Structures are given as C-alpha cells and as structure tokens.
Amino acid sequence: MFTPVLIPVLAGIAGADDYPSRPIHLIVGFPPGGGVDIVARLMAQYLSERLGQQVVVENKPGAGGNVATEFVVRSPADGYTLTYVGPVAAINPAFYKNLGFDFIRDIAPVASFIRVPLVLEVTPSLAVATVPEFIAYAKANPGKLNMASSGVGTAGHVAGELFQMMTGVKLFHVPYRGETPALSDLIAGRVQVTFNPLPASIGYLGAGKLRALAVTTATRSQIFPDIPCVSDFVPGYEASVWYGVGAPKETPAAIVDRLNGEINAALADPKIESRLAALGGMVLPGSPADFGKLIAEETVKWAKVVKFAGIEPQ
Helix, strand or coil, X not given: CCCCCHHHHHHHHHHHHCCCCCCEEEEECCCCCCHHHHHHHHHHHHHHHHHXXXXXXXXXXXXXXXXXXXXXXXXXCCCCEEEEECCHHHHHHHHCCCCCCCHHHHEEEEEEEEEEEEEEEECCCCCCCCHHHHHHXXXXXXXXXXXXXXXXXXXXXXXXXHHHHHHCCCCEEEECCCHHHHHHHHHHCCCCEEEEEHHXXXXXXXXXXXEEEEECCCCCCCCCCCCCEHHHCCCCCCCEEEEEEEEECCCCHHHHHHHHXXXXXXXXXXXXHHHHHHCCCEECCCCHHHHHHHHHHHHHHHHHHHHHHCCCCC
C-alpha cells in the first residue's frame, strides 16, 4: 500500500517516463530577431528533433526579461514551460528592487548553451588602437567619452561599469533601445565606445567600420583570434554573455536531467557547434549544478558592480 507522501514523488517519476508527450514552450524575454532569439531557435529546432515533440519559442519581452521569467515561475512545474536564461537573470536581482520572484529560489537551472564575448570597440575616428591607449586617453579626458549600450542594466552596460570600476576611468553612459541604434551612432562617431556582444558586431568589424580593442572573455575569440582580451591589460577582468535554459523550481529531477542530456548532446554535435561558433560563441556544456553555480557567481559579481555604479531602472 502506498503512503500519501509517496504519491507526488511517484507521479513525478511517471510523468518523466513519458516526457515529453506534447509540445514544450521555451519562453524568451526579448523580441524576435536578435542574437538571443537566434540561439534560442537553433536549440529549439535541435531539441524538437531529439525529443520527438515540437519545442516552441515564445517571445515575451518586457522589463529586461522579468515578464518572461515571472510567467515561467508561475507556470506548472511539469517540464512543458521553460525559460531562456541569460545574464539579466544575474543582473536584475540587484537592479530591480521589487521583483515578484527570486530567480535562484524559483527557477531550477537545466543546462547552459553558449558563452559569447563582448567587444570593447571604438569609433574609428578615436585615436586609440589598444586598451592601454584607451585607458590613458579616458583618464586624460574624464567623462568626455560617451559609452553606448543597448539599455540601462544590460550586459554591455554593466561590462562597461566593471571596466570603469577596475581601471578608474570615467565614461559617460548613453543608453539606447537596442544594439542597432547604438552601433549606428558609434559608427557615425556620435558616441565613442561600447561593450557590445560580438555577434552584433561581426559584420562591422570585418568591414572596418569599428575598431576592436579587446574581447571581454578570459580567452580570445575563435573567429577573431588576433584581438586580445581585456584581462591581458586589466588582470582579473571578465564579462560575457551566456545563455541556457531553466524550469520552474519543482520540475521533477528526471525531466531536468533528460533535458540536460539532450542539450549537452546538441553542444557535442559538430553542426550545432559550428553554428554557435559562427555567432562568435563557445559551447558551454555542463550539469544543472554547473549552470546553477555560474548563475550564482554572476549574481554576486554583478550586484557589486550595480552598487558601485549606482545603476537604477529608468
């Protein structure tokens, strides 16, 4: 005879045995068409083939990704509603004071996909060619260099604030509504510098419309191996964009493990790896615990930067 306490556990196991039996919804907190969305749809297509059920990408933009996260937090913990996880999951807890959820408490990490560098890049009219030259110029002209970003509290914004915190330079932050207008003004020389995710800059760098001084990851980019790392000149500096998947906290472990295994299989597929490499990224395989550790470490890191810079929502 089964005791009542075992019934939820056994129900979870039974649900995992035939999972998935219907379409899965992957909720993305940003509009379609950007680098975030491209990677999400690439992985959704692969998982659809592996799982035998369609993985549907749903875009729910708003409040820096918080609308999408809260939707998933309040969804059934059955593996059929997943959240696309990125740096805002680690930035937003310090940035927004009254969130209706606690990401680490309410979302179970499933798997990471990819790590992408940001690029410290300048308008070609700025007479600097290296990170040391840029730091010297910025210190000689405090507050006179305009730093563009795709918005307040974005990965590019906090990466720039971390650079200021570690070097002592003073840049004037100019937020835009997205990467495209920020890069357009950078090319035109209306702003002088940005820390921008590599995928959005690849074409401009290749055409010589922007000058890359360094990438922000601890290792060099595979597609631009001649560009040094910021940490070559600012020891300990690291900032990057990373993506993965999370689920409502009480999602059965068997379902989380199934999804993790399929995602890691995707990252080991040469076709998927080459597609991600073409976007300037490096695959980021690992266990759910590995992804949870990354999110926790990034949350602590960016809280310090947000506090240092006094960043507040606009």
